[in-house]
Amino acid sequence: MHNTLGTVFQLTTYGASHGQAIGGIVTGCPAGIELDLEFIQKELDRRKPGQSKITTQRKEADEVLFLSGIFEGKTTGTPIAFQIENTNTRSKDYSHIKTVFRPSHADFTYQKKYGIRDYRGGGRSSARETANWVVAGAIAKQIISKMTINAFTSSVGSIFIDKPYQALDFSKTESNIVRCPDSDTAGKMIARIEEIKKQGDTVGGTVTCVIKNVPVGLGEPVFNKLHAALGQAMLSINAVKGFEYGSGFCGAKMTGSAHNDLFNADGTTKSNLSGGIQGGISNGMDIYFRVAFKPVATLMQEQETIDEAGNIVKMQGKGRHDPCVVPRAVVIVESLAAMVMADFSLLNKLTKI
Amino acid sequence: MHNTLGTVFQLTTYGASHGQAIGGIVTGCPAGIELDLEFIQKELDRRKPGQSKITTQRKEADEVLFLSGIFEGKTTGTPIAFQIENTNTRSKDYSHIKTVFRPSHADFTYQKKYGIRDYRGGGRSSARETANWVVAGAIAKQIISKMTINAFTSSVGSIFIDKPYQALDFSKTESNIVRCPDSDTAGKMIARIEEIKKQGDTVGGTVTCVIKNVPVGLGEPVFNKLHAALGQAMLSINAVKGFEYGSGFCGAKMTGSAHNDLFNADGTTKSNLSGGIQGGISNGMDIYFRVAFKPVATLMQEQETIDEAGNIVKMQGKGRHDPCVVPRAVVIVESLAAMVMADFSLLNKLTKI
Amino acid sequence: MHNTLGTVFQLTTYGASHGQAIGGIVTGCPAGIELDLEFIQKELDRRKPGQSKITTQRKEADEVLFLSGIFEGKTTGTPIAFQIENTNTRSKDYSHIKTVFRPSHADFTYQKKYGIRDYRGGGRSSARETANWVVAGAIAKQIISKMTINAFTSSVGSIFIDKPYQALDFSKTESNIVRCPDSDTAGKMIARIEEIKKQGDTVGGTVTCVIKNVPVGLGEPVFNKLHAALGQAMLSINAVKGFEYGSGFCGAKMTGSAHNDLFNADGTTKSNLSGGIQGGISNGMDIYFRVAFKPVATLMQEQETIDEAGNIVKMQGKGRHDPCVVPRAVVIVESLAAMVMADFSLLNKLTKI
């Protein structure tokens, strides 16, 4: 029950970063959808390591193979299983952490919880898992093809885009390696990441996501509110520390008279500080939210930590790691958002007879 | 499925603010627990309206009645049903909104989604629902009695506590009507709310929650991470716009070398910027998180809005409403946190044979 | 999770036979359905004790009270809570079993599992719970009003209806107290039950259920097959020992050439030994199935049994009990069938976009 996301459109996943493969099963995908498999692979390519000088140099082919659920190009309504081989695993890169707990990683908690862990590359706790989500998200995008989902890097460290999302041209997001649609800010972000990388350090950032053309009525009160489901999904991403939608934490500083989102005669609203959701249900306006990522915990600097016996030991990151996870996270955020929106689109068919 | 919170310790609720009653069924509560029913009522009293000059003057008895699941003072392992009568409902206060959509409320979205709505007091979308959560939370607290859960008002509008939580004395939270353990800040917050109230306006704020004495190992990767479940629960509260834990959004600005939460020899960590959770699993350190509440949408000022026919109409809040929801939300945050922690405590019994 | 039936149309229940009330919450009922509440009460009256000389003389008012989810006569899409007071509980009738385990009852297993039990009237294990199911079933019937669901007593002890169901007139089921649509057989059944009752003994029987006007396509392979869901529901009824559909156990003796259910040109089938379901999905033909009930375990004869200390003791049924449960079970079988069919009707909306 813990390895499944969604209520109707469901993804159940498996896999550790250094096992034979990762993969998943998508159930609840409606029958008769013509799936563009090339698009799914392209989405996966957006996530894969080694794309640019600011991401890990680890090369993973990340080719997705579908095993079921598609017949003559269309979904059959039966489970869609897929798998991605782990081809370029350098497990020996991890032998130094076999008995060592890396700071701010899940080594310690997995070991204590389960009494056993696959220490290679973080095992099940590795962000490699998110490749599975991108596959399912790329399927979900094809179910809700009328909506558009655009995520982008909105900050790296202290460098923020200082414009509202409405002023951005999302077609430029993929035009630079940091996936920031504002080219000036993108330049500064890239410079910052390169600087951080040189220091063997890492840096955090935020991803903002905007969903347009959302029909009114998606969301299921009271414990399956649309924004709560989006939040739960985003908080599942490795390294995420916060989620806000609409006015978010800023809204908590405002007065009601400034914050209230007044109606136009046609039912649209004026400020959309609501973030497209009222009472947990979409109101037809743009949904937008922001996700906070902490800096990657693996440093190319020496750090002190402990081993299983409780000895203080020194360690330094080996392997190939991202100095900033945010650019690659953009497609992950979009994918989870697509899964949630597809799920709630289907759920809403149950509202009336 | 949308009116249930939790996986093992589950609460399923019903009720609208102006129906006959609200209530719920708690399933999955272990057998043999001696329940302190008086404590449950006291928790409910912390939430109820009319407690002070800065909350709504609406008086609700909010007496909880248990109908099943308890025998000779102990839980029997069967469903615990409870109900709270709606005694002081002034439904005529709401006749003016029968065909009007209040701004930043759920009137519009419920009507569009369901084609029908109980307009009195917001119906199912009313925060009255949270009384149910307090009952279940007060049961949950008795399951995990070794943990302590302390929430408090950490900001009202722009007035923030400027100390880390470690410097606060939680025994003082209940000593003032705004439920802020720092008395100086509390005074400023109360003054601010009174000022806002005079203007017929409202103001937002944040609640911070700290959970101590958490065992290592609670949390279920990958889609039921402890912080994701906490986030999902908190985002279910009416008016919540954001959730962050540990370093939160600030963490996104930091470098890895500053952010990493280094181990002590005994497995505790030095900074706890992790917020007591690593890889979705508790590490034994304090769990702390922050929840952002928007300002209450019902104003005692005239606002423009629309009716069902799309006419622009003027309206002004009637009834009895809170100028700031945060003080009463403190116990709601604690209750949901308790439910999540009880649920994950039980779930963790399944980890090993 | 164990007190809930259904996937979309869900009933969650609570209550013990001698607590204050029993009741439940129906979630997932679509919005906008005009509910006939009088019909629901009438269904409940079909189940209630004291209806005739062959049922228990215990009188229970069994009046259902609705607390939420219905507004101006229509469902709102929010949870429908209901409750039935326990008005005529003679708990002292049960003081003799406080420390005694009745044979073929759940006293022993509840005590061993939970370490505590409400011994009065069987507590949670009492068939009183089924009153909740009748309420939910009567709601479900109004969702799937185009289907007709007819259950009836098909055997009592060794007395069987010796006609196929197609030869029966279901309008006569309610014309006699044993609820057998064949009046000759009904007479024999009643005589047999009266005889058994005089002996202080009880007798088992079977209920057959026929569902007509079922659309093609209901049922969700592979672990939510329509007949598996019907079977799971029926096996939840107190005293049920077996379930078969279509050709059932007889089918196991047949050859394929005799058993195969050949098609007519219009897609209907010739023999319907399939029982209206093929591969777990309805094929549009009548669904029919049979449910086996053991004899009631409470006898008005002396029996040997044991107490909690392991002493052999003698006991005799007190209170007011049915000599044969089957006539009152007819409406329970129908109700569960209705819940399952309503649930799968809704689920089938998710099959295609």
Next chain:
Amino acid sequence: MHNTLGTVFQLTTYGASHGQAIGGIVTGCPAGIELDLEFIQKELDRRKPGQSKITTQRKEADEVLFLSGIFEGKTTGTPIAFQIENTNTRSKDYSHIKTVFRPSHADFTYQKKYGIRDYRGGGRSSARETANWVVAGAIAKQIISKMTINAFTSSVGSIFIDKPYQALDFSKTESNIVRCPDSDTAGKMIARIEEIKKQGDTVGGTVTCVIKNVPVGLGEPVFNKLHAALGQAMLSINAVKGFEYGSGFCGAKMTGSAHNDLFNADGTTKSNLSGGIQGGISNGMDIYFRVAFKPVATLMQEQETIDEAGNIVKMQGKGRHDPCVVPRAVVIVESLAAMVMADFSLLNKLTKI
């Protein structure tokens, strides 16, 4: 949600008989269990086609490959993914049914429900799916290694074992190709199947399953009773038409004085007509139940049927099919029983703190 069995120990499956592979993901398997992978393969070999002259001559390698969840021979508490390649698919054997609906198969219902179907070998509706269940069942058996689960062929057509199960020696079940522990009856069954096969016909039968060494307390009232879960699982097997446990349908003919299962002083019972379960909870006695299988629908005789256009056409089974499914079903019944028992063993850890 429809492709998953179990609540805690869960199997989610995928695959069609002529796709690239079938497989599944087991979640909720506790950490730290040393898995005997050879045993799993042996169980799979018991199910595979081509074992004897009375089963299909189709040869399938049915080699299971594990992809995750096992590290250094032990379960890690993370999802166990496995897959079985479809190596010997003769899809052209099925080209004759591309547009034809086979009688008593799922072709018609899948086509009508989904609007599309993989017609080759029945696609998702193929019993090939049950190979997945055997893998998961063989894992489950290792979780509940103290229980013993023995299923066997108890009837073929009208040939029944005429002894109670207590008189049988289960160590002989595998000593003959029909998997009947009574060698005389086995001989008659085999002769009957050979005769039927010569006629191009098929025959039904029953499988009985006995579970010993069950602890008291497994089972979750009221909608997750142990026997209801066993029934739901068994009714998921292709071709199953009925399920009964303990006294079953015979019990419906009995009187209470004959049927009641009196206690011995030690809490064991005398007749065990209860079938090891009282009130949905195991009482520590043997659990036994019987499952009815209809005759295989694919005949090597000419039959009339219809095509998608509604034309009457003649068809005859091609490919390689079983004349009687029961001998191969024995291991499937055991596997599902093991999954249910493992699931409920884990669930029972949640009963008390």
